[in-house]
Amino acid sequence: MTSTSAEGAALYAQIRETIREEIASGVLKPGEKLLPEEELAVLLGASRMTIRRGILDLIDEGVLYRRRGVGTFVAHRHIERDHNRLVSYFDAALAEGFEPKMEVLSREVIGAKLMVARALGLRENEPIIWVRTLRLADGEPLSVHDEHVPYRLFPDLLEADLSTRQLWECLSDHGFSVKRAVQRVEARLAEEEMAQLLGVEEGAPILYKLRTVYSEDGTPLEFAICHNRGDRYSSTNTLTR
Known part of the structure; x- marks a missing residue:
């Protein structure tokens, strides 16, 4: 049986890759703002913490960026x-x-x-x-x-x-x-x-x-x-x- 922590880890990785694929396919465009974490959590059936972990990975990679008090956006390609x-x-x-x-x-x-x-x-x-x-x-x-x-x-x-x-x-x-x-x-x-x-x-x-x-x-x-x-x-x- 897969542990709860392993399930969480697998889910945040799936969410991260889903966002990445939407950016690569043009569904999400450079400069576009992501939905708030609360809405993404409801939409994707995950906890807000899991959503945030997936988003933070993409921020670390430079795929997304965050503006304090405004939201998270799709970064332009460098x-x-x-x-x-x-x-x-x-x-x-x-x-x-x-x-x-x-x-x-x-x-x-x-x-x-x-x-x-x-x-x-x-x-x-x-x-x-x-x-x-x-x-x-x-x-x-x-x-x-x-x-x-x-x-x-x-x-x-x-x-x-x-x-x-x-x-x-x-x-x-x-x-x-x-x-x-x-x-x-x-x-x-x-x-x-x-x-x-x-x-x-x-x-x-x-x-x-x-x-x-x-x-x-x-x-x-x-x-x-x-x-x-x-x-x-x-x-x-x-x-x-």
């Missing part, structure tokens, strides 16, 4: 970036089953600010090309990238089609292959302009990333400032000892 390798956004998104798209918001020649100049090994106010792009996954905003490259190395980048080609491909056309990158990631809150571009509320969590990309001979090619939606973007790193 773009999982493996930062142990240099992979373009298009390649990473396609590999995970997303439809990637990139919109060029701004592109112009400006003088390098101090932080940008230091990263690219330039003089302050030396001409650079600044490109701001909005990256989308399945039509939903994911990140805003402000990319800076030395004008003297890539003057015709102003005419390049960056809506279908990654910037790194354009750099390669000039004989500079991207070899390595150094980046820093930190948590920040979305300010008004960035919140509007990313389609989130002002003050929503974002992952802020600074990245300098180098060629094989060590030439700094690009300095990027990236604002990534905290609810759509995750990073994986392999640590060894």
Whole structure:
């Protein structure tokens, strides 16, 4: 005979997988609110504690998320970036089953600010090309990238089609292959302009990333400032000892 505790364990796992299947099949959509635990308990014929245990497993996995005092919601799928390798956004998104798209918001020649100049090994106010792009996954905003490259190395980048080609491909056309990158990631809150571009509320969590990309001979090619939606973007790193 199966024990009561074993039955409870089996039931919460069934409930967890039922919710997961409804999300996978599209019955429950990203951003949609789940029924309250009390209603789910009646609907599924289980105790509220059993319902909660199944839901907590999905919250731990990032499949669901909870807003205090509001309820439990279906999370958007994350773009999982493996930062142990240099992979373009298009390649990473396609590999995970997303439809990637990139919109060029701004592109112009400006003088390098101090932080940008230091990263690219330039003089302050030396001409650079600044490109701001909005990256989308399945039509939903994911990140805003402000990319800076030395004008003297890539003057015709102003005419390049960056809506279908990654910037790194354009750099390669000039004989500079991207070899390595150094980046820093930190948590920040979305300010008004960035919140509007990313389609989130002002003050929503974002992952802020600074990245300098180098060629094989060590030439700094690009300095990027990236604002990534905290609810759509995750990073994986392999640590060894």
